[in-house]
Amino acid sequence: MSAETVEKKAPYVIEWREGFKIGIAQVDQEHRHLFTLVRALNLQSVQHTVEELLDYVVTHFSNEQDLMESSGYPAFDQHLKLHEEFGAHVADFLGNGEDWSEERVQELRRFLNKWLIGHIMTHDLRFGKWHAGQKALKAAPPAPRTVAPQGFFARLFGKH
Numbered sequence: 001m002s003a004e005t006v007e008k009k010a011p012y013v014i015e016w017r018e019g020f021k022i023g024i025a026q027v028d029q030e031h032r033h034l035f036t037l038v039r040a041l042n043l044q045s046v047q048h049t050v051e052e053l054l055d056y057v058v059t060h061f062s063n064e065q066d067l068m069e070s071s072g073y074p075a076f077d078q079h080l081k082l083h084e085e086f087g088a089h090v091a092d093f094l095g096n097g098e099d100w101s102e103e104r105v106q107e108l109r110r111f112l113n114k115w116l117i118g119h120i121m122t123h124d125l126r127f128g129k130w131h132a133g134q135k136a137l138k139a140a141p142p143a144p145r146t147v148a149p150q151g152f153f154a155r156l157f158g159k160h
């Protein structure tokens, strides 16, 4: 492909937006940085930019996983699997032996942006909501004890 055709093709760029927030400041800030690194992928310094991005992905995943595990997130195992699947997919892509080209960089950027958005808006957001719920539970005063119905009321409203 000539330099002219490369220039004509608009790069695939998705900017981070407020709507991607999941409500956990550290995670949101890391997600934002991931978008910056994906945007910075370029053919001229592809080895360096890919390496920097993947290093940061590893850091981010482990931070997110630590937070999930330490807070007792019930869907932690499932989430861990999604991160592993992502890693396997990227490893496949990078290991297919193809030379880097503008198209291949674009393909990687497209995949990363789509995966990130899909993952953040579904699975990370689910964690964000659960996390907020846990915080609210801890902040709330203890719920009044419910008294089990006894005698006549138990027979009327309770088990038959």
Ligand SMILES: [Fe+2]
Binding pocket: 064, 079, 083, 119, 123, 124
């Ligand atoms: Fe995640």
